Amino acid sequence: MSDLDLDYILDENKGFITFNQVKEAGIPYNAVAKKLEAGEIEKDERGVYRRPNVYVDELYTLQYRYSKGIYSLETALWLQGLSLRVPAAPVMSFPYGTNTKQIKEAGVNPVILRSNFEEGVVEVKTPGGQLVRAYEAERTLAECLRAVYKIDIQIIAPAFKTYVANGKIDFARLFRYAKMFKVEKKIQSYLEVLS
Incomplete structure (x- = not known):
């Protein structure tokens, strides 16, 4: 369930997700950690994550x-x-x-x-x-x-x-x-x- 929510938020935000969005959606942080470990998302900076194929939006x-x-x-x-x-x-x-x-x-x-x-x-x-x-x-x-x-x-x-x-x-x-x-x-x- 939380993976689907995470993917939905990533899709809605053009491949980005913030820690605040994860928290607001009630998604456990370990779902984010799993995606990081699997290489499905990358950490842009503290609290900002994105899919690897997404433009780095400074x-x-x-x-x-x-x-x-x-x-x-x-x-x-x-x-x-x-x-x-x-x-x-x-x-x-x-x-x-x-x-x-x-x-x-x-x-x-x-x-x-x-x-x-x-x-x-x-x-x-x-x-x-x-x-x-x-x-x-x-x-x-x-x-x-x-x-x-x-x-x-x-x-x-x-x-x-x-x-x-x-x-x-x-x-x-x-x-x-x-x-x-x-x-x-x-x-x-x-x-x-x-x-």
Whole structure:
């Protein structure tokens, strides 16, 4: 019975399973241990397992390891399909007070936010097909314009162009975030150039 449950969860999660999912499903851990021993699954990292033939999804495993983290800035642009440039290091936002020492050691570029941390969080698919949390397109575009982040114009300009070309512009949402991040004039400039 537990092998079937385990296989079902693996199938539903595109070949991945987490320790929390095993626990929630009431599957005894020895069922996981048997699959590990038989080579049917491999340990990606502590608490994350996958079938051997499944793409190693670093973005998924990083978010599992740092569950408070939300993909933001250049990484969110890329995940939202607004940038073709794969970020050299994934960028994740964390709530104020998060210790970033281990996060930085894992190769993640952390951003600490004092406010609006939970605002505009959506689930997006990674290239491996796993769902991760990232900021929605409008928030990401506005936030990238904040001078403090120094995001390259070669990333921002094409992202706005792609956003406008997609034809799903949500002006109300975009300007709400522009106001939140105090970048209304910059947003206006980009939209005027692209209109």
